[in-house]
Amino acid sequence: MPALKKILLAEDDPNDVELTLTALxxxxxxxxxxxxxxxxxxxxxxxxxGAFAQRPQGSPIVLLLDLKMPKVDGLExxxxxxxxxxxxxxxxxxxxxxxxxxxxxxSYKLGANAYVVKPVEFDSFVAAxxxxxxxxxLINEPPPRTNG
Amino acid sequence: xxxxxxSLRQQLVRIIMLTSSIVLLLSSAAFIGFEWVTLRQTAxxxxxxxxxxxxxxxxxxxAFSNPVxxxxxxxxxxxxxxxxxxxxxxxxGHLFATFPRGLDTNNIPPVPEHLGQEFGNLRLRLTAPVVQxxxxxxxxLIESDLGGILARLRLYAxxxxxxxxxALFMAFFFSRVLQQRVSGPILALAETARxxxxxxxxxxxxxKLAGGEPGVLTEAxxxxxxxxxxxxxxxxxxxxxxxxxxxNIAQLAWIADPSGFIGWYNQRWxxxxxxxxxxxxxxxxxxxxxxxxxxxxxxxxxxxxxRGLTWEDTFPLRGRDGQFRWFLSRAVPIRDExxxxxxxxxxxxxxxxxxxxxxxxxxxxxxxxxxxxxxTAALAEANRELEAFGYSVSHDLRAPLRHxxxxxxxxxxxxxxxxxxxxxxxxxxxxxxxxxxxxxxDDLLVLSxxxxxxxxxxxxxxxxxxxxxxxxxxxxxxxxSVHWQIGRxxxxxxxxxxxRSAVVNLLSNAIKYTKGKEPAEIQVxxxxxxxxVVFLVRDNGAGFDMRFVGKLxxxxxxxxxxxxxxxxxxxxxxxxxxxxxxxxxTWATAExxxxxxxxxxxxxARVFWERSEKPSNxxxxxxxxxxxxxxxx
Numbered sequence: 213m214p215a216l217k218k219i220l221l222a223e224d225d226p227n228d229v230e231l232t233l234t235a236l237x238x239x240x241x242x243x244x245x246x247x248x249x250x251x252x253x254x255x256x257x258x259x260x261x262g263a264f265a266q267r268p269q270g271s272p273i274v275l276l277l278d279l280k281m282p283k284v285d286g287l288e289x290x291x292x293x294x295x296x297x298x299x300x301x302x303x304x305x306x307x308x309x310x311x312x313x314x315x316x317x318x319s320y321k322l323g324a325n326a327y328v329v330k331p332v333e334f335d336s337f338v339a340a341x342x343x344x345x346x347x348x349x350l351i352n353e354p355p356p357r358t359n360g
Numbered sequence: 361x362x363x364x365x366x367s368l369r370q371q372l373v374r375i376i377m378l379t380s381s382i383v384l385l386l387s388s389a390a391f392i393g394f395e396w397v398t399l400r401q402t403a404x405x406x407x408x409x410x411x412x413x414x415x416x417x418x419x420x421x422x423a424f425s426n427p428v429x430x431x432x433x434x435x436x437x438x439x440x441x442x443x444x445x446x447x448x449x450x451x452x453g454h455l456f457a458t459f460p461r462g463l464d465t466n467n468i469p470p471v472p473e474h475l476g477q478e479f480g481n482l483r484l485r486l487t488a489p490v491v492q493x494x495x496x497x498x499x500x501l502i503e504s505d506l507g508g509i510l511a512r513l514r515l516y517a518x519x520x521x522x523x524x525x526x527a528l529f530m531a532f533f534f535s536r537v538l539q540q541r542v543s544g545p546i547l548a549l550a551e552t553a554r555x556x557x558x559x560x561x562x563x564x565x566x567x568k569l570a571g572g573e574p575g576v577l578t579e580a581x582x583x584x585x586x587x588x589x590x591x592x593x594x595x596x597x598x599x600x601x602x603x604x605x606x607x608n609i610a611q612l613a614w615i616a617d618p619s620g621f622i623g624w625y626n627q628r629w630x631x632x633x634x635x636x637x638x639x640x641x642x643x644x645x646x647x648x649x650x651x652x653x654x655x656x657x658x659x660x661x662x663x664x665x666x667r668g669l670t671w672e673d674t675f676p677l678r679g680r681d682g683q684f685r686w687f688l689s690r691a692v693p694i695r696d697e698x699x700x701x702x703x704x705x706x707x708x709x710x711x712x713x714x715x716x717x718x719x720x721x722x723x724x725x726x727x728x729x730x731x732x733x734x735x736t737a738a739l740a741e742a743n744r745e746l747e748a749f750g751y752s753v754s755h756d757l758r759a760p761l762r763h764x765x766x767x768x769x770x771x772x773x774x775x776x777x778x779x780x781x782x783x784x785x786x787x788x789x790x791x792x793x794x795x796x797x798x799x800x801x802d803d804l805l806v807l808s809x810x811x812x813x814x815x816x817x818x819x820x821x822x823x824x825x826x827x828x829x830x831x832x833x834x835x836x837x838x839x840x841s842v843h844w845q846i847g848r849x850x851x852x853x854x855x856x857x858x859x860r861s862a863v864v865n866l867l868s869n870a871i872k873y874t875k876g877k878e879p880a881e882i883q884v885x886x887x888x889x890x891x892x893v894v895f896l897v898r899d900n901g902a903g904f905d906m907r908f909v910g911k912l913x914x915x916x917x918x919x920x921x922x923x924x925x926x927x928x929x930x931x932x933x934x935x936x937x938x939x940x941x942x943x944x945x946t947w948a949t950a951e952x953x954x955x956x957x958x959x960x961x962x963x964x965a966r967v968f969w970e971r972s973e974k975p976s977n978x979x980x981x982x983x984x985x986x987x988x989x990x991x992x993x
Contacts, residue, residue: 227763234770280755309758312750313809332762332798334769 251284388520634680822849874901
């Protein structure tokens with residue numbers, strides 16, 4: 213069995229990063245989680261450019277993408293992923309505080325694979341992250357390997 | 361005077377004179393002709409007798425060749441003054457003797473070849489043989505003129521002329537006198553007729569001067585005059601009515617012939633324009649038109665004339681003060697029985713005030729529209745701001761809240777066991793407050809979304825909607841006993857999602873405030889009113905004090921303590937917003953401890969009653985048919 217693929221978390225809020233990592237840890241998910249703090253970093257990571265030029269090859273198994281981020285926001289990151297021939301099959305889960313209809317519509321239009329509203333209650337949040345992790349890291353069959 | 365202009369009197373005289381003259385002339389000619397024949401006959405007979413005597417007497421001189429005696433015999437012809445000459449020839453045709461004696465031998469006619477009488481050249485010639493004892497001795501020729509006959513005829517002619525003249529004179533005299541009786545009445549009638557026609561005075565009447573045909577004629581003429589006078593009077597009255605109407609209507613009016621030539625304007629036209637008929641006649645009206653409009657007016661008017669279609673136009677006309685006023689103008693073609701246009705009747709109605717009013721209205725409208733646009737833009741701007749606000753509330757307020765509640769949870773998990781009772785209670789209060797704030801934010805977002813969301817209208821059954829809402833609320837009915845009565849509800853045209861949220865809110869309230877009532881009664885009904893349909897949700901729950909009914913539908917307004925009935929105070933505000941967006945109203949009645957009734961209405965146009973659905977009078981629905989099975993789960 214090859215090494216478990218990484219989960220990429222794009223999230224600007226350190227509290228949310230901590231909560232998400234905590235939730236993932238509590239769910240004992242074995243996959244390693246890489247964290248980027250804004251949209252530009254997320255794109256650099258995925259395209260192995262800028263600060264991530266030296267990153268070893270390989271796409272994450274899933275991208276947990278916060279909608280509202282400084283510099284390049286989540287929707288723009290999603291748009292660029294779907295426009296890139298090497299990244300366009302990458303599973304992307306929008307992770308956001310908002311249930312705003314327009315965000316939902318725009319996310320799905322741009323090709324998001326899922327849209328998750330972060331629950332206020334921590335227990336619910338843990339449950340949601342667990343579901344996500346299990347589904348995307350274990351149950352879901354990732355797309356065939358591309359040249360990325 | 362031409363023949364047909366000769367008066368009746370003269371004609372009568374002439375006819376009588378002519379007739380008399382012809383009769384007299386004919387009778388005179390007959391008389392003279394008869395006389396002429398008679399006289400000639402007499403002359404011939406007397407000449408023959410004379411010739412016989414002379415011839416007998418000439419026999420002896422001829423027999424003895426004695427010319428002297430012969431001439432003696434011939435000289436007896438002297439007795440007759442009309443005998444012009446006589447010649448005696450011997451047996452061999454030689455001249456023997458003449459009368460008068462020594463007659464110019466050159467003029468002597470030769471011996472005539474025939475015996476007898478010859479009449480010609482105003483002469484009478486007799487040739488007779490001279491015979492003795494049966495032997496012809498010679499020939500006698502006598503020539504006589506017609507002087508006697510002519511003289512007699514002249515006398516007769518003179519007499520005839522005299523008689524003719526006197527007869528004509530008599531005829532003239534009598535005809536002058538007698539024709540008076542025939543022509544008098546007719547001439548009088550003619551004089552009356554001339555007066556009527558020359559003066560146009562139909563009130564005069566002819567005097568009846570005679571009986572018979574002239575009398576009949578006079579009577580008929582007078583009757584005709586009566587009728588004409590009546591008609592003229594009627595015509596004058598009609599004309600008078602038309603004029604007084606035409607001059608007193610508010611419009612300017614005119615009449616044109618089929619070619620468009622205007623021959624009449626009402627007084628108002630002249631009063632307004634300050635012109636005269638002479639200036640305006642025909643196409644002269646162009647003088648009072650505005651140059652900017654004239655060509656169009658002429659074109660349209662000509663077009664109507666050609667096609668025989670009603671003409672309508674609006675244009676300015678110059679008044680006598682030089683100011684232009686606007687007129688709505690119309691002309692209709694008046695047709696004869698064959699449908700041919702005989703004239704056009706036109707009017708011009710002053711619409712200056714209307715136009716001003718209209719323009720003012722238009723200006724107001726434009727201003728209003730502009731203001732509406734400005735307000736709409738401002739509203740849209742406000743809406744955008746609100747949206748942005750709602751968006752940041754949803755993101756930026758929820759995130760820290762989530763952190764508070766999450767880290768408190770982590771804290772209680774990790775440090776909980778080592779904390780004292782009081783500290784653990786504090787942690788619980790913080791967690792509850794964070795949850796409550798989360799709910800508030802969620803409800804606020806819902807409310808804001810209800811106000812902004814675009815409405816998608818469909819037609820759907822309210823009965824189904826209410827049922828659906830009831831099922832959605834089933835989790836709240838755990839350990840509750842509720843008796844539902846959902847009456848017959850009509851179909852409505854509305855945004856289903858919005859209306860559903862309103863109904864869910866109202867039913868949820870009813871369930872919430874009947875807590876503790878066993879069994880709880882919740883009724884849903886619809887009542888048709890004059891111009892709207894009222895829906896109501898009635899419960900037998902806690903009710904409320906009607907003094908505070910005004911606060912009921914306000915945001916964050918609560919009439920109960922959260923310890924008794926939890927809630928954010930936003931539900932009824934969202935109900936009101938939804939109903940208002942559909943053009944309806946919301947209100948409520950209640951009594952503390954006896955239950956409350958919440959009403960909302962929808963405009964009639966949005967409501968469709970299916971057959972036999974509409975209640976004949978407002979009242980409770982038929983609960984036997986519609987009561988849902990008692991929910992007791």
